[in-house]
Amino acid sequence: MLMEADLPEDVDALRAIVLEQARKLESADAEVARLRAILEAFQRHRFGRRSEQLDADQLQLGLEDVETALAHAEVASEAKAPRAQNDQPRKTNRGALPAHLERIEQIVDVDNKACPCCGGALHQIGEDIAERLDVVPTTFRVLVTRRPRYGCRSCESAVVQAPAPARIVEGGIPTEALIAQVLVAKYADHLPLYRQAQIYARQDIKLDRSTLADWVGRAGWYLRPLRDHILDRLRRSARLFADETTAPVLDPGRGRTKTGQLWAYARDDRPWGGDDPPMVAYVYAADRKAERPEAHLGDFAGILQVDGYGGYAALARRRQQIRLAFCWAHVRRKFFELADSSPVAAEVLRRIASLYAVEDEVRGEAAEQRRVIRDQRSRAIIGDLHQYLEARGRQVSAKSKLGEAIRYALTRWDGLAHFLDDGRIDLDSNTVERSIRPLALNRKNALFAGSDEGGDNWAVIATLIECCKLNAVNPHEWLTDTLTSLANGHPANRVGNLMPWTAVA
Incomplete structure (x- = not known):
């Protein structure tokens, strides 16, 4: 920044400096505007059509880099044209800092407490207080445990120690x-x-x-008995979600990885006001065979909400006490991919959106209230949609993408309509899919588990950490107390x- 002493006395030279500063300011403002446009483009990828969406992790990385560059450009712009004192402060992550954090006070005071006008003694009439979040990097310490030993001078045979x-x-x-x-x-x-x-x-x-x-x-x-206890409690539930994801596992005998599976079983009754705590249990298996969920679920009897994997349907056929509820989000995805080129797919999406609009209104209501409202508003939508899909299914090739999407919905229709008769059932299985995402992220960072045993260990500890998160419990504090x-x-x-x-x- 130019100081007054650096300014020339020549008018033309001063004009040249002013023009140069204006050019630099304009360039800095243009850079800020350009970065803001990039940031807005990333936001469109987050909320835009599915075909435009980025992978969630890629999006976060992109946003981090653009927001960092934007802050850099804003500082450069402010350095060229500092804000006036009455300007609004820039938007930041404002908010009260947690009360439990230790406060370390520092006082920034004037050096001379004599009045600059008359020389009299100044007295405090107020103060400005600002709080900033500080950090001390992870600090290790050594706990030294001393256990004194005691002996008896009289008999010299007894040694006492804690x-x-x-x-x-x-x-x-x-x-x-x-x-x-x-x-x-x-x-x-x-x-x-x-x-x-x-x-x-x-x-x-x-x-x-x-x-x-x-x-x-x-x-x-x-910790394994705790995971087993959670899985046992889930088996006794009246309604569960189930899903699975791949778990690459090292296979030293073949010099490469094999594909194991992490199965997730979840319960969350909060959408209809249930009293049972939310929980999820993960179980590792070496494959995706249909008998895996049967072994995991034991004598479970109730509603199992799942995606379209055929293994669950086979389980329900073998175990009459299990009723399947299917996921409308999976149906929606089939048509979403075709919406740009197919008016039929776009119409199906519009009708599914009307189902979700009803769900937005009944979320948090008691189960019976949800059932009543669905019966009044959603049942007609479901009936009309079924007729529409059947009619369009006769008009398109069964081998086309649209035909496959229609067949996917119609062959699962009873399970898709099951939510109309039971207010405890959700419209989709997003509850368990949210519990699967942390496993996928861990898989991406760790690449693979070292063995089947490592995959099982992964399932045990991930179960407890995710249950902590579902119940708003600090996992580090809970694990410390539990391990102790x-x-x-x-x-x-x-x-x-x-x-x-x-x-x-």
Whole structure:
């Protein structure tokens, strides 16, 4: 920035400087405008048509980079033309900082407390207070446990000492809080162990990846009964969601990976005011055979809401106590891909949207109220849509994409219409799909599990972390407390007392 002493006295030279500064300011403003346009384009990809949407992770990375460049350009613009004092401050992530955070006060005071006008003593008439969020990088500390030994001078035969505190890793160096941190970083924040080892090394903490893996494996052994307890509770539910996703697993015998499966079973009764806590359980299996969900669900009897995978239909045929409810979101996707070129697909989407409009109104209502409103408003939409699909299905080739989409809906129609008669049923299976996404992100970062056992360990710990998230419980705090209780011999027949939802009960 030019200082007054740097300005020339010649008028033409001054004019040249002003023009140059105006050109630079115009260039900076143009850069800000260009970056804002890019940001808006990214936002359109987030909310636009499915064919235009980016992968969610790619979108986040793109937004980060553009927003960073935009902040850089705004600073450059402000440096060339500083805001006046009465200008509105730029929009930032404003809001009250959490009350539980430690406050470290610093006082910025004047050096001279004599009045600049008359020299009299100044007295405080108020103050301005500003809070900023600060951070101290992850700080390691060493807990030193001393256990004095006592002897008797009279008999010299008795030695008394308090027992050593129980540990998850006997003879090892980690506290349960550190093990919890490793688990959360790997399974919630998607940081593979080798990256965590690199982070620790920056603070001169030398921990091999294999050492961290040993901790994770031992913690998984202790935590497995909790996952099994959650799965058992889910089996006793009246309604469940089910889904599955691939889990690449290293297959050393063939020198490459094989495709395992992580199955997810979820319950969330909050949309209709149910009292049971939301929960999800993951189970690893080496394949996608139809008998897998039958083994996982045991004697489950009730409504199973799923996508169109044929294994669930086979399960329902073998187990008459299971009724299937299908997912309208999957039906919608079939037609969404054709909407630009097919008026029939566009019309189907319009009618499905009217179903979702009703659902927006009944979300959170009691189950019976949802059923009544659906009967009054959604039943007619469903009936008309069924007739429409049957009529158009006779007019198009069964091998066309549109014919396939119509057949997909009609062959599952009873399960798609099941929500009309039971207010507990949702319109789609998005509940369990949301629980699948963290697994997919972890898969993307970790590439593959090292073995079938590693995939099973993945399922156990991911179950507990996702249940914490569903119940708004801090997973690190919960895991620390839970691992400590387990190390101290918490009874196996009382693991229900350790569940994440008990922390908010």
